[in-house]
Each structure stands twice: as structure tokens, then as C-alpha cells.
Amino acid sequence: AWALLAPSVILVGLVVVYPIISSIRMGFTHIPLDPAMPEEFVGLEQYSEIVHDPEFWLAIVRSLVHTAATVAGSTLLGLAVAVLMNREFAGRGIARGIVLMPYVAPLISLVFAWRYMFHPVYGFVNYWFVDILPIFSGPRDWVESPAFAMPMVILFDIWRYFPYAFLMILARLQSIPKTLYEAAEVDGAGSWAKFRHITMPELSFVLGSIVVLRWIWNFTKFDDVWLLSRNVVTVTVYAYLRAFQSFDLGQAAAISSLLALGLIASVSLYVKKVLRW
Template sequence: MKFKTDRDAKLGYWLILPTVVAISTLIFYPVFYNLWLSMQEVNMNPIQPNTFVGLAHFIDILTDLDFWISFRTSLIFTITTVIGTTVLGLAVALLLNRDFPGRSVIRGVILLPYVTPVISAVFGWKYLFNPVFGQANYFLVDILHLFPQHINWIESPAFAIYAVIIFNIWRNFPFAFLMILAELQSISASLYEAAEVDGASAWQKFKHITLPELKFVLGALVILRTIWNFYKFSEVYLLSASVNVLPVYIYEKAFASYDFGQAAAISAILFIFVLGFIMFYVKKVLEW
């Protein structure tokens, strides 16, 4: 490749300069700073210098059992919530894609979980699942007698992961719903009419018309939600400190153990992992 130097090209360089500067300062600088940090023993006192430790942090992390436990928790959380939000969003979108009185009101109401500030939603759920006063325990234990005694759904490490998954699906399915509904409305009715003439069942229409038409929006939803949820911190940590997904693990390394270098190394590992996943997914699943 050769750089053009004529007048038009020079003007062109000037025009793209702001973008280049913005991307370099906002994206490249933090990424490289993070990589640099991951090879340092960071000193908390800004006056004292850091020490270079090479790949020591990476070796420490990859041989640390806690990291792999967190990694597993993150995978479970991401896979279940991605499937959950997409399937629930799809189901609700299909249900609400037909005409009935009050449809627009219902569609608006469905969006509420997504637009409620996360902290207010979290406090609502905390009371819902409170071990003593909560309605969940009242219903499941006192009325249905499904469990022998009240359970601390939110704080007990054994149950908290379920609470966090359910909360995340509840909160994020409206996004999938919105995207899928928009796509559904653009599918031409004539396709379904033609299928009906051929005697296709409801399932066949769904499988051969709706799903193929939705392929790209579903594919985009899955990859976006995977990226978002793999790095999800707020919704997990605010609801329960007992679910140690990777972002929480990084947070505790950086801010409770004061180990910025290790925390940076973990984010570098995650970055490589997620990048690999995206490249595989885009190529093989989306076939772009």
C-alpha cells in the first residue's frame, strides 16, 4: 500500500484525523496501558515506581484454582442468560406480534424491566427474596411447602447464582424482545399466505419462514448479549456479593487485594478469550 500525497488525499487525512485521535485516546491507549500494567507489580503509592515482572501475573492466574472457578461461574452465567434472554424475548415477541386490544400498552409495559434503573430493580428483588419477609419464601415454603425451611436466595453461595441468572434474564429479555419484534414486523405477510396455500402447519411456518428471516437479528443478539454478560459487573455484584463471576473477581483483585497488575492480567486474558470467541462466531455461525 502506498500513501497518497496529492491535495485531495491531504485533505482526506485532515478529515479523518479527529476520528483517529478519538479512537487512539479512547480505545488504543487504555488497551495498551492495561497490557503494560499486566506486566508490572503496581505500587499503590503514586510516588513510588512499579516493578516489571514480565509474565509472572499470567502464570499466577492460570495456575490459580480460584480463577478457573470464577471462569466456570462466568461461563454458566453467560450461557444461561444468553439463551434465556433470547428465547424469552423471542417467545414474547411472537406472542405480541398479533393484533389484540391494548397491544401497545402491553408492549410498553414489557420494556419496564429494561428501563428501570438497575439499583432500584435490585432492591425490589432483594426484598422479594428476603429470607424472612420475602414473598418468594412465603410462596414457595409457607404455601407450597416445596422446601423444608426459608432460604436466603440472594446471599447463600449455593443459590445466589440462580437468583442472579433469573434477575438478569428478567431484566434483559425486553431488549431481545424489541429487536425481534421489529424484525418480525418486516417479514412479508405474503410468505405466510403462500405457505398456508401449500398446507404448512404453524410449526413449519415458524421453522421455514420466521426463523430464517430472524437469523441475523438472533445472531446479532446472541453475540451482543454474550459480550455484555461476560463482562457484566453491576447487575451481578449489586444483587449478590456471593456470585464470583470474572468481573467481580477482577474487581476484588484490584480493589480489595490492591493487586492492580494481576487484575490487569486477568482482563487481558479475558480480552483474548472474548476476541477469539467473536472471531469464531462471526466466521462460523454468522458466516459474514
């Protein structure tokens, strides 16, 4: 048995366990840029510097705002589209496939398309709002402007990840017994009453799972934010800048450890409140 498990155990140890232990160690160590110089153990000094840095707490606030808005927006949009796509109409299969496109398409191609659409010079959004509908007097830099960068990133992530909620909710909707709706119709229940008293209670577990899982994933989201706009410094972007702009690998590792603690707390909440283990 151990001979069969050994390759998997070794692979997990090299790919998962060793990087985690190394990252924790780096959080307590000052690592010089010159590899010839020795590392210096500094204890909790780097953690103290992080928690006393106002930029860190601003990054936390931005991450919370981004996560709350994207989780709520993608879940509600996914719910609305799932309810719509659960009805019978011509071309429903094709429509469902189109809805999934933002989630399955490569991220870099989606980001390129969005940056092209909202480009201040040749983007069609500025052309529409400035030339066709003169709502604005001049073009706006939607993606890189400090005023619009966060809303644009939130809007992009809602659009990109609502198909996940749509797929999970649609699968649950299709498993709800139709006899429940038929019995409600006999009792004189309307569409809203059936949705409120039958559909939503049946979706409660799925919705709870979607919210908690998407919260965990979105709070640590880096690639979407960084590729779309460099003016939205969430906590993961803050850690990246510490590592590769300030070249402070120890502080970046300490930030990662703090994020890991937050994720462990979120997973514990998911297991206890949603899975109820």
C-alpha cells in the first residue's frame, strides 16, 4: 500500500507541503537580494510592519469591496439567468451554451477584448457615449482611471463568473419536483409565491455554497485584477508589489500567511455552516 501511495505523497510534498513550509519560514526571515548574503531571522517584525502599514489596510478594504460586490452581483445575475433558462423556449440549448462562454473562454482574451472596448482612443464605448450619444464631453479612460478602475474590475468579474452561479443554480432547479409547483397552482399560488416558497428554499444550500466558495476564490483573486487594471491594489496585488516591486520577499510571504489564515477561517465557515459537518 505504501509503495502505491509513495509517488502521490512525494508529489504532494514537493508541490504543496514544501512551498507552504518555505513561505511560512520566509515570513519570519529577512531575505537579501544578494544570494551570497545570509538570511536573517527577524521573528514577527515583518508582520508588525505589515499591520502598521496603512496601505495594507486600504488593500484589505479594496479586496472586501471587490469580493462583496462581485459575489453578490454574480450570484444574483446567475440566479436570474438560471430561472430564465429553466423555461422552455426555442434555441434554449444554444442560449445556455452562449451564457457559459465568459466562464470557459481564456482570461487573457477576455481582458484584451474589454481593454479594447473601453480604450480611451479607439474603444467603441467612448465612441458611443461621446460621439453617438453625447453624454460625456470627452473620452474617458475607463480601465486605468482611479475613479473608474474599481467599478470596471467589479463589472468584469461579475460578467466573467456569473455563469458559474448560473450552472450550479440551473442544475438544482432542474431537480426540483414539478409536483410541488403543480400542488401550489392548485392552491392558487402565483409565480412570485411559487418562487418565494418553493424555489428559494430549494436553492438555499446551493446559494450558500456559491456565496462562500466564490468569496474564498474572489478574495484571493489576482490575475483578473492585475491584467485588467494596474490601479486597483487589492491585498493580493499588494503582496505581488511587495515581492516584485519592492523586492521584499519576506513581507510578501508574511502577507500570504495572513491570507492563508483568512482562507482557513472561510473554509471552516463553509464546512460548519453550509456543509454542516
